[in-house]
Amino acid sequence: MTQRYLSIEQVDMTFHTKGGSSNVLKGIDLSVARGEYISIIGHSGCGKSTLLNIIAGLTESTSGAVILDGKEVNAPGPDRSVVFQNHSLLPWLTVYENVALAVNKTCARTKSKAERHAWILKNLEMVGMGHALDKRPAEISGGMKQRVGIARALAMEPKVLLLDEPFGALDALTRAHLQEEVMRIQDELGNTVIMITHDVDEAVLLSDRIVMLTNGPSARIGEVLDIDLPRPRNRITLADDPAYNHYRQEVLRFLYEKQRKVEQLAERRDKAPTAEASKARA
Numbered sequence: 111m112t113q114r115y116l117s118i119e120q121v122d123m124t125f126h127t128k129g130g131s132s133n134v135l136k137g138i139d140l141s142v143a144r145g146e147y148i149s150i151i152g153h154s155g156c157g158k159s160t161l162l163n164i165i166a167g168l169t170e171s172t173s174g175a176v177i178l179d180g181k182e183v184n185a186p187g188p189d190r191s192v193v194f195q196n197h198s199l200l201p202w203l204t205v206y207e208n209v210a211l212a213v214n215k216t217c218a219r220t221k222s223k224a225e226r227h228a229w230i231l232k233n234l235e236m237v238g239m240g241h242a243l244d245k246r247p248a249e250i251s252g253g254m255k256q257r258v259g260i261a262r263a264l265a266m267e268p269k270v271l272l273l274d275e276p277f278g279a280l281d282a283l284t285r286a287h288l289q290e291e292v293m294r295i296q297d298e299l300g301n302t303v304i305m306i307t308h309d310v311d312e313a314v315l316l317s318d319r320i321v322m323l324t325n326g327p328s329a330r331i332g333e334v335l336d337i338d339l340p341r342p343r344n345r346i347t348l349a350d351d352p353a354y355n356h357y358r359q360e361v362l363r364f365l366y367e368k369q370r371k372v373e374q375l376a377e378r379r380d381k382a383p384t385a386e387a388s389k390a391r392a
């Protein structure tokens with residue numbers, strides 16, 4: 111594997127709003143190998159989506175750089191496709207047309223009309239949506255919409271697939287099915303993937319490495335955990351696997367420790383006498 115297929119170098123992010131400035135990310139450094147599956151996990155509001163948006167080129171970082179396959183990227187491009195938690199299909203287009211829109215945009219020069227048609231079908235079949243080509247988003251379930259979103263992202267043949275809590279809004283069974291699909295597709299295509307998740311089991315099941323962000327403000331990478339479990343992975347077998355459970359515990363320990371620190375700070379703040387109270391006592 112080529113190390114540094116994607117590298118995030120010393121990325122800082124500060125948002126300036128009317129209410130003041132907030133430092134969200136500080137000194138994020140991460141190298142991702144080609145074909146690697148990375149999950150980013152961290153407490154709510156720590157800056158995971160901000161980081162993903164910076165990689166996608168949707169948000170410009172305050173400083174630092176994102177280098178993909180030797181080139182700096184700082185605007186959206188077809189080399190990075192994003193799947194969001196809440197599907198972003200165009201409601202007036204059919205399933206087929208939603209994927210076709212992306213394919214016609216990115217492959218117009220490289221594929222003939224017939225090739226593009228076959229490619230759209232192949233990608234929709236890969237996610238099990240070949241039977242619903244003419245349906246509109248309102249006529250299919252949430253899980254099916256996510257499948258179409260994944261097909262659309264894959265059909266663009268991105269260098270990096272960015273998944274922002276792609277299964278977050280789904281029921282447990284649909285979520286499990288889609289995780290299996292993504293693992294199978296990943297085995298077949300060897301995509302480079304960066305996925306945000308809140309789900310520790312999902313992170314361990316799918317990832318080669320889990321990147322754990324500290325709590326904000328100024329979140330940084332707290333720990334990176336290598337998930338050295340053979341593939342293909344089976345969730346039922348892994349449930350009794352000591353290595354799998356060890357990885358789970360490691361992520362949970364990190365998250366609980368960070369949470370505990372936040373609670374301790376809040377306790378200290380609540381106990382500390384306020385300036386007014388001190389003045390009143392004086």
Ligand SMILES: Nc1ncnc2c1ncn2[C@@H]1O[C@H](COP(=O)(O)OP(=O)(O)OP(=O)(O)O)[C@@H](O)[C@H]1O
Nearest residue numbers: 125126127134152153154155156157158159160161
């Ligand atoms: N465009 C923006 N302008 C100002 N502040 C922003 C903007 N985008 C995000 N933030 C702030 O940055 C912080 C991190 O937000 P972000 O959505 O990246 O967190 P997250 O870890 O993805 O959260 P969650 O897990 O809840 O989705 C939050 O405090 C948020 O309010």
